[in-house]
Amino acid sequence: MTVPRADAERRAESGFSGPLLQVDDLHVEFRTRDGVAHAVNGVSYSVDAGETLAVLGESGSGKSVSAQAIMGIIDSPPGFVTRGAIRFRGSDLLTLSDEQRRRIRGRRIAMIFQDALSALNPVYTVGFQLAEMFRVHEGLSRGAAKRRAIELMDRVRIPAARQRVHDYPHQFSGGMRQRIMIAMAIALGPDVLIADEPTTALDVTVQAQIMELLAELQRESEMGLILITHDLGVVADVADRIAVMYAGRIVEEASVHDLYARPAHPYSKGLLESIPRVDLKGSELAAIKGQPPNLLRVPSGCAFHPRCPYRREVCVTKEPPLFDVAPGRGSACHFWEEVLDGR
Amino acid sequence: MGRYTVRRLLQLIPVVLGTTFIIHFLVWQLPGDPFAGRCGDRPCAPAFVAMMTEKYQLDEPWIFQYLTFLKNLLVGDFGESFNGVPVAQILADTWPVTIRLALVGIAFEIIIGIGAGVLTGMRRGGFLDNLSLVTTLFFLAIPVFVIGFTLQYLLGVQFPIIRPTVTPEARWDELIVPGFVLASLQMAIVVRLARSTIVENLRSDYVRTATAKGLPRMRVVGVHLLRNSLIPVVTFLGTDLGNLMGGAVVTEGIFNINGVGGQLFRAIHLHDSTIIVPMVTVLVLVYLSVNLLVDLLYAVLDPRIRYD
Amino acid sequence: MTEGRSLTGGPTGPPTAAGEAPTPLGDAAGGEIRTLWSDAWYDLRHKPLFWISSLLVVVLITMAAMPTLFTDINPEHAVLANSLEPPGGSAWFGYDLQGRDVYARTIYGARTSILVGVLAMLVTTTVGLTVGIMAGYLGGWPDGVMSRIGDMFLGLPYVLGGIVILSSVAGVRSNPSEAAIMAAVILVLAVLAWPVTARVARSSVLSVRAADYVVAARALGAGPRRLILRHILPNTVAPVIVIATLNVGAFIGAEATLSFLGIGLRSPVISWGVAIADHQDYVRNALHPMLFPALFLCVTVLAFVMLGEAIREALDPKLR
């Protein structure tokens, strides 16, 4: 793949005016020995160039699986995308050939993983793993690719990049390793960057630095950023919009400000209340009661009903659609008005 | 890397001392006449007993005896068979054949063992995978000498496409079937080991990263998956060389190959332990040295070890 | 025949990333043990391989314990006129070189093989478990000393070690009795194999020793006896059972190999390995005196290896 041709593709597609990346009614299931786990059950979200979408939900809610579906890296078997569409600049990725998808992976849509230590190959130098992007996708020579790798390491502010390019992943600190993952993901200037819990494995101070770096890279390059997290605190400053996931569905979508100010779904409300707050010191945290759902047997109706303080008959029998709460704002709760009003 | 090498070398020293001491102790220090039944079917000649007593200082306290034993080993003096041929001479004459046989065997382990292991690991649960699970189970269970006899009988006697025994020159083509027999057990283990590491690493995060980078499948497998998965296999091949040498005694005995193992096989039948003990000791030392080399190779392949 | 040893690494062992010998079940904590066992049993019950191999093992053990159930022919009874007569009539498996009944000798051979395999396994497991638990529990220099001693024995590969010991030990060389040969073979197998069991036991002790509930029990004043018996031993049992079962198969194969080489069992002991060795020069005239013992040998080793593998898979959650 040569650079001019990539530019040509980009120009050809730039005529499209819809969202940069749009996930529509995505379903993913894992067919395991114990049964079929419905990990993603009709997720829809979209992200535009320069926009940051935070995907929030407790662990097991299907955040990573939906991201892997976008990348096309789901373990298959056991995992299968059974329904839905993933439109990148208007064309459905799920209908592309393997080779076409491979060309998009890493180059146009890139991903950062949670645990950089295990996500980097332990037996190759970080320089090799960075340079690989340029050698494979752009056909650069070893020397040229290595120079680009060093530039990248400078760009994500790894000190002494020229020397450290020859080091192995285990020789870096956790924060530095995550910077290398980020460098690898932005190597070819992707249009969309998916960051799957990029700071979960890191110390608090390092977390802030990494989030800052991501935000800065995004501003410079106008890429769409999907930021996956289970920690509301992490995304408050950087996200434009938040999509809250529960049991493989989006239960609420809102701007950061709206969600913080007035959540429209009991689950989001519960999440907000479980953040420790200085002003409520001493009083008990109102955490969400009950167990996360078993994906082999997702509860009927609204999957959240067994844990929901607003539960009524209809919640058990009827699955709520994503109601329009306000323009660009939705909640999948039969009683969203009550929740919104804080009743 | 330097520190690691030195540490490995230092760790090898007590093992070499201990292992040679165990051999020495079992041969010379156990109660009973050390010369009983040692010289074939007849009692040992008094001259031979006198020579051995002198050479191994058998009248001295055991620590002197052991040091003499070590000194003789170090200077390459492995003693003589009871009819007067120096063991060093026998070893020099027979090594090339055994090395050739071992190379054929290792080639089988690498080509068939790793090949089948990788193939079945990549397509878990398929027909080939199940076939190989059953086949390797048989190779794991059937003793090498039974496999040897079976192939010798089938290919040498029943449907004669090879000579049942190997000529003294031991040409490469004659060593194919014995090499297969020698490697049969290890091949099965390598298939299973390679398969399980491939299966494990296929699910690993770094392979997922390599895919997410948009690398072609061939490169994900060839560069990222194989390199990591083969590290334990290479280690196994090295550490199992001791069993391969034991197998060489059996294989060379069956196919009448004139290598170190064949010599040992004959010496056992002639009850000539004067040559059994030094030959086995040398084999054990070779085995321990190869193990050291494999450890160093391991460090070359896996940087996490090297920088400890 | 040597997989019991080789699968777990050689003398200096593959240095794993953690610096510990790999164990099948190193990190099973005590709280999980009950579910581990019931899960394993659930898994085993649904495995045909487990039932086939168990059935074979039961038949073989019966054969070893009560050979007269299977034959009333005296395996020592020799009629030279029948030498190498092929199977047929009253002799299902034919006659051997000395004109003895091959069927009877094959049945009685099971007794020797099972006896050697099981006794060697018991010695190996007892010694290996004791040393391994001591080393893991005590730590520090006793651990270092015991581990290094284990390494020294692992420096002797099975067949080579067997050759050097059995061809040298005085009591075995000069016209020994039946019991003395058997004891020598059993001890040689155990002497060469115990360090593997010890390693596995040691690393599972190390993984339990740091577990919270053991630390808690120690803090509550549990003595070493109680700690070892109640907390540590149950955790080392699972991986040791796997090794022990595989070892029986490996030992039976190794005994046959040593007997075949002429340094293990020998007449008058009735053994499959000896039968094969005695008739190897006559294959062109008569295959059957070798064929049947070899067949029984393979099936026996296979049965124990299959059983061991089935248990290993059932007990190792990673393999599910």
Ligand SMILES: Nc1ncnc2c1ncn2[C@@H]1O[C@H](COP(=O)(O)OP(=O)(O)O)[C@@H](O)[C@H]1O
């Ligand atoms: N490889 C897999 N095999 C089987 N099930 C899986 C696999 N990956 C994910 N799942 C299922 O999908 C669910 C959602 O996982 P995931 O998307 O990783 O959650 P999270 O929101 O924490 O990222 C898991 O609870 C699990 O049941």
Ligand SMILES: [Mg+2]
């Ligand atoms: Mg996740």
